[in-house]
Amino acid sequence: ISNHSSMDMEVDEDTSGQLNMRGVFLHVLGDALGSVIVVVNALVFYSYWTPCPEDGPCINTCIHDHCAENITQMAARMNATELEKIPVAGPCWVLYLDPALCLIMVCILLYTTYPLLKESALILLQTVPKQIDIRSLNEKLRKLEEVEAVHDLHVWQLAGSKIIGTAHIKCKDPETYMKVAKDIKDIFHDEGIHATTIQPEFAIVDSDVGFEAVSKCELPCRTQCALKQCCGTLEKTTAK
Ligand SMILES: [Zn+2]
Ligand SMILES: [Zn+2]
Ligand SMILES: [Zn+2]
CATH class of the missing domain: 3.30.70.1350 (Cation efflux protein, cytoplasmic domain)
Structure with a gap:
């Protein structure tokens, strides 16, 4: 029984003692998540986003400014066939994908880093380790x-x-x-x-x-x- 308990303790020490490896893992995880988000954004943007042409009229419903209002007023005067010829930029949700994914990544990193930060801080403060009474x-x-x-x-x-x-x-x-x-x-x-x-x-x-x-x-x-x-x-x- 004593042999068994000492083995358990060694396993426990191995899992709790790898602060540096956990730090390295989280660093790599952050880099990898960032790269994945960039790739996903690029693919989505490339396949879904329709941009305005270089010149000529264009309706971009994602931007609200006075020029866009003028285009809308202009569009109101036109008939249906003329209106169909004006290219429309969109869809707008593509523009929110990058900030949304980045915020999610920040949440994941904060959630996974906090325990490591806390453990390291307690060591630096020279507190009694939590497994010792x-x-x-x-x-x-x-x-x-x-x-x-x-x-x-x-x-x-x-x-x-x-x-x-x-x-x-x-x-x-x-x-x-x-x-x-x-x-x-x-x-x-x-x-x-x-x-x-x-x-x-x-x-x-x-x-x-x-x-x-x-x-x-x-x-x-x-x-x-x-x-x-x-x-x-x-x-x-x-x-x-
Ligand atoms: Zn010993
Ligand atoms: Zn003494
Ligand atoms: Zn003392």
Whole structure:
């Protein structure tokens, strides 16, 4: 079962990790759609559109200006046989085909590009990838018997499948940490995080002196730096 689930995850990573290929595909799709529209327009225009002759009277119902009005008035004075000799330009719908198809193409491209744009923007903003539940990851790490506290847990991604994780993990002593290090790595691996940087910390004071002593970082920067750290001391740290 575990083999099966890891295979599923790899397939999932392959489909979500091809941001560049999706970008290239959309670029080519846009070019191809543009070319198809030009060809279709040319064929339709060539086979359906009847233009006015170079000289002589002509009725173009697609254009509304005062000259056209004069031609209509002139046409009203003529009899039916004379009127039939005046060439008529049209049909008018051919003129609307190009802008209509181009607007449809713009809609298709916007609709297909938006998810890619959103995904890329979220990576650039260094958000936690959507397939990772950072709360449950935190819970799993804290559930390990030997782990006393977890803080400064950060997860972000470089590309579709390259997810980075960092954490401070507090244990009783180096021996306990080495025992649990493989399990910690496995928890990150199961979440799809394969590049991890973990700072082990060991309780200097006895862990049963109280909650505060367990939860705070053993290797803080200077105290006046608290506000400049992303997790700071104001935020609630997680301890067992
Ligand atoms: Zn791994
Ligand atoms: Zn720490
Ligand atoms: Zn932080």
